[in-house]
Amino acid sequence: MRRKRPELPEVFVGRDAVREGALTASDLRGPRVRRLFRGVYCPAGVRVDHELRCRAAALTGEGALVLTGRSAAVVRGVELASASDTVDVIALPGCRVNRRPGLNVWRVAIETGDHEPWGNIPIARPERMTFDVLSTGPLIRAVADVDRILRAKLTTEARMTAYLEGRHDHGIVRAREALALADPRAESPPESELRVRMHDAGLHPELQLHIYAGGTFVARVDFGFEEERLVVEYDGDWHGKTSALARDRRRQNDLRKAGWTIHFVTKDMMVNPDAVIDEIHGALLRSRRRRL
Numbered sequence: 405m406r407r408k409r410p411e412l413p414e415v416f417v418g419r420d421a422v423r424e425g426a427l428t429a430s431d432l433r434g435p436r437v438r439r440l441f442r443g444v445y446c447p448a449g450v451r452v453d454h455e456l457r458c459r460a461a462a463l464t465g466e467g468a469l470v471l472t473g474r475s476a477a478v479v480r481g482v483e484l485a486s487a488s489d490t491v492d493v494i495a496l497p498g499c500r501v502n503r504r505p506g507l508n509v510w511r512v513a514i515e516t517g518d519h520e521p522w523g524n525i526p527i528a529r530p531e532r533m534t535f536d537v538l539s540t541g542p543l544i545r546a547v548a549d550v551d552r553i554l555r556a557k558l559t560t561e562a563r564m565t566a567y568l569e570g571r572h573d574h575g576i577v578r579a580r581e582a583l584a585l586a587d588p589r590a591e592s593p594p595e596s597e598l599r600v601r602m603h604d605a606g607l608h609p610e611l612q613l614h615i616y617a618g619g620t621f622v623a624r625v626d627f628g629f630e631e632e633r634l635v636v637e638y639d640g641d642w643h644g645k646t647s648a649l650a651r652d653r654r655r656q657n658d659l660r661k662a663g664w665t666i667h668f669v670t671k672d673m674m675v676n677p678d679a680v681i682d683e684i685h686g687a688l689l690r691s692r693r694r695r696l
Contacts, residue, residue, distance in 0.1 A: 412447045415440065415460045441504050454478045454485045461491040461507060462525030468499035470519045472510070472528035473536040474549065479527060482556045484537070484549050492536065494528070510536075512574065530559040531567040538564075538582045539575030546582040548596035554588035561586065587611055595626055595638050598669060598680070602627070602636075605681045607688075609636060617662035623655050628664075632691035635659060636684060639668045665691055 412426055418437075421427045431437065437445040438452065440460040446452065458475050473492030474484035485492075490508040495501040503509055518532035528536065530553075537549050554561060564583055568576065585603060589612045590596040599611060613628030614621065615635075627636040659666055667687040673680050 412437075414450050415444060415446050415456060415463060417463050418443050418445050421445070441506055453487050454483075454489060454491075457487060457491050457506070458525075459523060461493060462523055464504060464507065465493065465495075465499075465501060465525065468496050468501050469493040469509075470496060470514055470526045470528055471522065472514075472519075472533055473508075473540060476528045476533040477537065477549070477553060477558070479522060480530065480533070480556075480558055482552050482558065484552065493525075494536075531563055534559050534564055535567065535573075535575075535579055538579035539573075543578070543582055543585075544597050544600050545593075546578075547585045547600050548590070548593040550582060550586045551588060551590040551596045552593070554586060555590065557588075561588070591626075592638065592640060594640070594671065594674060597674065597677075598636075598638055599627070601677050601681055602684065605685070607681070607684060615659065615662060615664065617658075622658050622662050625659070629688060629691070632688050632695065633664045634687055634691045635664050635666045636687075637666060637668050639670045665694075 412421060418427070418432045422429055422432070427437070432439075432445065436448055438448050438450075439445050440452070440457060441464050444460045444463045446456065446460065450456070454475065455478055458471055458479055461469065461471070461475075470493060471479065471491070472494050474489070475492040477484040490506055492508050492510070494510045494512060494514050497513065501509055514528070514532065517529075519526040519528050521527075527533075534550060534553050537553065538546050540546065541549075553559065561583070568580055568583065585600055587596075587599065590599065591612075602609065609627035609629045611627060612624055613630070614624050615628065616622060625635045626638050628634070629636070656666055665687065667684060669680055669684075
């Protein structure tokens, strides 16, 4: 009677599966499995997302790696990376780690208290993870990503300020700059981008402003310039859907009745952010003239 092969886990080291009789060496080159990293695989039917890739990365480092940055954020519940993105890891001091496709290996100092166990790999604690997000990638993306981390309450602005105080790591200046621009009230990455671009242009609206008329609540808006009574709204994909259209139109009418002008920014418009900022400047000027 043929012995039943052991079932394959969601991620596994190929040579271990062969040694245990779950696969043959030729199976590792066939359709039954998918290679995630050199020597690390998953069964072909398993859905690959970034967290699975993080678990696979744990099998490549033999305890020499710490999961951090956007990859650690994914594990902690904030989707800052996709299945196709590289996995962010720090090589622990004194450990030799060969670079592999799909791994973004940082050779920087990390203190023992800055990480904790997660499965087969240590994971950066929230403040260290957030520092690594703040200090890497384009500034606008760093701010938008940290907005999401703060909104998820993985850490706070106060804890991050204290964590960054007195540090001299590579990237610390950029990290402080990005943290100063972060705001957990942002409800989407495009809103974060628009806020940062307005800030860079010298425009400082109130974020998530609650508008009242005669003591009655009218609406909460993405950005509000109170002196000019101008609302700037990022028009996301939900706008125009049947379930939301009537409610959205009532809201717009209520804002106009209360004396506010509405300027919309769409995803397509953000392809040319300089033009968006110019249009907001123009809307502000028109609002000021009307109020003279």
